[in-house]
Amino acid sequence: MADQRILFAKSGTAKYISHLDLMHTMERAFLRAGITIRHTAGFHPHPYVSIPLPLPLGFSSQCEILEFGLENGATVETLPEQMNKALPAGIEILSCYEGGLAFKKLAFVRYEISLEFDAPVADQAEQAFRELMARESFVVKKRSKKAKSGFTEVDIIPLVEAVEEIHAEDTWLRLTLLLKAQNPGLNPDVLLQGFRSEYPELPVIYTACHRREILDDDKNVYR
Numbered sequence: 001m002a003d004q005r006i007l008f009a010k011s012g013t014a015k016y017i018s019h020l021d022l023m024h025t026m027e028r029a030f031l032r033a034g035i036t037i038r039h040t041a042g043f044h045p046h047p048y049v050s051i052p053l054p055l056p057l058g059f060s061s062q063c064e065i066l067e068f069g070l071e072n073g074a075t076v077e078t079l080p081e082q083m084n085k086a087l088p089a090g091i092e093i094l095s096c097y098e099g100g101l102a103f104k105k106l107a108f109v110r111y112e113i114s115l116e117f118d119a120p121v122a123d124q125a126e127q128a129f130r131e132l133m134a135r136e137s138f139v140v141k142k143r144s145k146k147a148k149s150g151f152t153e154v155d156i157i158p159l160v161e162a163v164e165e166i167h168a169e170d171t172w173l174r175l176t177l178l179l180k181a182q183n184p185g186l187n188p189d190v191l192l193q194g195f196r197s198e199y200p201e202l203p204v205i206y207t208a209c210h211r212r213e214i215l216d217d218d219k220n221v222y223r
Contacts, residue, residue, distance in 0.1 A: 004070045007094045011060045014090025019054040032086035038069025052103040061211035100223045106181050107217040111188050113175040116206040122168035128199045133163050140194035159186035
């Protein structure tokens with residue numbers, strides 16, 4: 001039987017549900033909704049659910065994808081309503097559909113990022129961000145479980161596919177960025193960490209990151 005996928009949103013307090021807890025939340029929601037899904041084979045079978053691009057903790061999104069194997073208890077048409085009744089506030093199933101592109105085709109993510117400063121310095125922050133993105137290279141350290149030191153170096157510039165919008169107003173800088181998704185991908189937190197380190201005279205007091213779209217390698221909406 002072919003796999004199915006659901007498109008879902010994550011917002012509000014649900015932003016602070018970790019990836020592992022999100023998987024468990026989805027598994028329990030299937031049970032509460034009376035929907036039977038495929039399990040793995042072996043001595044200790046468990047529900048087959050897979051999210052190809054885990055959302056960083058604290059980020060909101062309107063384009064998360066979960067793959068599973070539907071057996072009975074619902075159809076792709078009825079599943080969203082059934083699941084939404086069983087899910088906590090902040091997680092909403094938007095649609096359910098058959099199959100989809102291979103995960104390796106997932107190539108880019110469009111993010112909306114907001115930065116708030118403790119003074120009306122948004123214009124200076126815009127200039128600084130443009131200067132940063134115009135560099136040929138900008139290497140920062142990020143945490144890595146694989147590296148013996150606990151950190152690895154990453155050059156951010158090749159991983160920023162496009163700076164699509166920049167809007168500065170008073171204490172706020174709002175960005176729309178198209179970032180590489182995998183192999184390797186760029187977590188916006190790493191970019192913001194680098195920005196803070198490079199421009200300490202522009203103290204950021206609040207950030208918000210929203211995942212708006214996931215795109216394939218042809219820059220079409222990924223499904």
